[in-house]
Amino acid sequence: MWIELIFYLAFVSQILLISCYYPKRILERMDFVFKHCPFETHKKLYPKGYEKTLEGKVTFKVLNRAILVIGVLLLTVFFVGTFNGTMQLNKINLLPMAYGLLQAIPFFIIEISALKQFKLMRNLNSATKRQADLNPRSLFNYVSPVRFYAAVIMFFVCSYIIFSFNDFEVSFDVAVLMGSMLLCNGLFVGLGYTLLHGKKLDPHQSPKDRHIMTTAAFHSYTSVSILVSVFFILNRSVDHYALDDWEALFNSLYWQVLMLVSTGAALKLTNLEKVNYDVYKTTS
Amino acid sequence: MQIIIDIDDPVPIFSQLVEQIKQAVAGEKIQPGDPLPSIRQLANDLDVNSKTVAKAYKLLERDAVIQSRGYRGTFVHPEAKDNCQIDIKAWATSQFEEFILAMRDAGVTDSEMRITFNNVLNGK
Structure with missing residues (x-):
C-alpha cells in the first residue's frame, strides 16, 4: 500500500509543479515584461499588438487552470479507486505520462507562439543597420564538454542496455525505442545547429x-x-525486472525531473532583470 | 568585437566589411591568430547573402589580413596589422601612373593605350 501512497504523493507534486507552480512563474515573468516594457515605448516587443499578447497570456492561464482541475479530478477518481480496490497501480502506469503530455500543451503553445512572434519581428524589422559578433560561435561556448559528452555517452549506454535486455536481437519494440531516441536526439542536434549557425530568431x-x-x-x-x-533504461528495466508497481511512480518522477531540467533551468538561467530591453524601444 | 553594417549606405556591403575588419585589426581589437566567424555565421547574423561575405573574406585574404586554414576556419593573419596599412588601390594607381608615363614617353597615344589595355584585360 505504501507504493500507492508514494505514487499519489508524486502525482500531486506533478500536478502542482507543472500546472500550478511553473505557469505561475511564467505569468509573473509576463507581467514583469508588460510592466517594464509598456507597449507605448517598446512597440518592437509586441509585433502582434498589445491586445493579442494579452490574449496569449489569458489563454495560457485558462488552459493551465483547466488542466489543473482535470488533474485534481483524475487524482480523486484514481485515488478512491485504488484504495477501495477497484483499480491497481500497474494498470494506471501510463496515467502520469498521459496527463504529463496534457500538461505540456500550454508550454508547447507558448513556444510555437514565441516562434511566430519572432518571425513577425523579423518581417517588420526595417532597421538598416545590422550588427554581428566578430567571434566564431562553437558548441563549447555554450555547453561544457563534460555535459555534452555525458549526453553522448548516455545515448550509447542506453542503446547497449536496450539491446542487452533483448539478447541483442532487433525486435519491433527495440526498433521503436531506438527510433524514438534517435528522433529525439536528432531534433536536439537540428535545433542546436540552427541556434549556432542559423539566423537570429529575435532580430533585435x-x-x-x-x-x-x-x-x-x-x-x-x-x-x-x-x-x-x-x-x-528505466522503461526496459521495469519490463525486465517485473517492476510494474513502480512504473507509475517512475513515470511521474521522470516527468517532473524533465520539467525541472528544461523549463526550470531555462527560467533560472534567464534573469529578466538583466535583459537589455532598450533594443525593443521604438526610438532605438 | 561587434561589426555594424548599414544596408542603405552607398558603400557596398563587402567594402564595409573589409574596412571594419581592417579597422579592428589596426585598432588591435582583434589580434593575429584570432579566429573569425565562418562565412555562413557572419552572413546569417548580418542577414546578407553569403556571397557578399565570401567576397569580403576573399579580398582580406588577398591583402593577407586574414588567412583560411581549411576546415579549421579563418584566422587573423600573423602580419595582419602591417598588411592592413597597405592601400592596394593607391599602390595600383602609382604603378599605372608610372606605366602610362613610360608609354607616353615612347609615343603611344591615350587611345592606343585604352584599346590595348581593354584587349589585354579581356584576354584578346
Whole structure:
C-alpha cells in the first residue's frame, strides 16, 4: 500500500509543479515584461499588438487552470479507486505520462507562439543597420564538454542496455525505442545547429542576451537528452525486472525531473532583470 | 568585437566589411591568430547573402589580413596589422601612373593605350 501512497504523493507534486507552480512563474515573468516594457515605448516587443499578447497570456492561464482541475479530478477518481480496490497501480502506469503530455500543451503553445512572434519581428524589422559578433560561435561556448559528452555517452549506454535486455536481437519494440531516441536526439542536434549557425530568431536581441538564451537552450537539450536515455533504461528495466508497481511512480518522477531540467533551468538561467530591453524601444 | 553594417549606405556591403575588419585589426581589437566567424555565421547574423561575405573574406585574404586554414576556419593573419596599412588601390594607381608615363614617353597615344589595355584585360 505504501507504493500507492508514494505514487499519489508524486502525482500531486506533478500536478502542482507543472500546472500550478511553473505557469505561475511564467505569468509573473509576463507581467514583469508588460510592466517594464509598456507597449507605448517598446512597440518592437509586441509585433502582434498589445491586445493579442494579452490574449496569449489569458489563454495560457485558462488552459493551465483547466488542466489543473482535470488533474485534481483524475487524482480523486484514481485515488478512491485504488484504495477501495477497484483499480491497481500497474494498470494506471501510463496515467502520469498521459496527463504529463496534457500538461505540456500550454508550454508547447507558448513556444510555437514565441516562434511566430519572432518571425513577425523579423518581417517588420526595417532597421538598416545590422550588427554581428566578430567571434566564431562553437558548441563549447555554450555547453561544457563534460555535459555534452555525458549526453553522448548516455545515448550509447542506453542503446547497449536496450539491446542487452533483448539478447541483442532487433525486435519491433527495440526498433521503436531506438527510433524514438534517435528522433529525439536528432531534433536536439537540428535545433542546436540552427541556434549556432542559423539566423537570429529575435532580430533585435543584444549579443549578450543571445548568448544567455543559447546557453539556456543547450543546457536544456543536453539535460533532456540524458533524461530520455535514463527514461528508456528505466522503461526496459521495469519490463525486465517485473517492476510494474513502480512504473507509475517512475513515470511521474521522470516527468517532473524533465520539467525541472528544461523549463526550470531555462527560467533560472534567464534573469529578466538583466535583459537589455532598450533594443525593443521604438526610438532605438 | 561587434561589426555594424548599414544596408542603405552607398558603400557596398563587402567594402564595409573589409574596412571594419581592417579597422579592428589596426585598432588591435582583434589580434593575429584570432579566429573569425565562418562565412555562413557572419552572413546569417548580418542577414546578407553569403556571397557578399565570401567576397569580403576573399579580398582580406588577398591583402593577407586574414588567412583560411581549411576546415579549421579563418584566422587573423600573423602580419595582419602591417598588411592592413597597405592601400592596394593607391599602390595600383602609382604603378599605372608610372606605366602610362613610360608609354607616353615612347609615343603611344591615350587611345592606343585604352584599346590595348581593354584587349589585354579581356584576354584578346
